[in-house]
Amino acid sequence: MEIYELVIEIKLLERRLTLYEEKYGVLSDDFYAALMSGKLADYDGYDETRADFSRWKGIYETWQRRKSAYREQMEGRELAKVLRVQPAY
Numbered sequence: 906m907e908i909y910e911l912v913i914e915i916k917l918l919e920r921r922l923t924l925y926e927e928k929y930g931v932l933s934d935d936f937y938a939a940l941m942s943g944k945l946a947d948y949d950g951y952d953e954t955r956a957d958f959s960r961w962k963g964i965y966e967t968w969q970r971r972k973s974a975y976r977e978q979m980e981g982r983e984l985a986k987v988l989r990v991q992p993a994y
Contacts, residue, residue, distance in 0.1 A: 909989050911975040918968040925961040933965050 906914075922933045929936065939945050940962060948954045979987065 906974065908975065908978050908987055911971050911978070915968065915971045915975065918964055918971065921964050922961070922968060925957065925964075928957070933961070933968075936961060937965050 925936070926932055936945075936958075940958060945958065948958065
């Protein structure tokens, strides 16, 4: 995946994360840490919450992978050679 494609996907994923953050009132980093440490097990009995948490977790993990791929591709590269500059008409 090209760097610019990673940026587009990262931003799309961030928009989706924002919807869950606004709905549940916490940032995704805090949600993920609590989920992975088992602190949200009380919510397993609620179908909608369980489904939301599963989707939120998946989106967050995909976002993390894309951010990691972006950082790897940017490592050692000059920003000026990566920028996609569109000519003004």
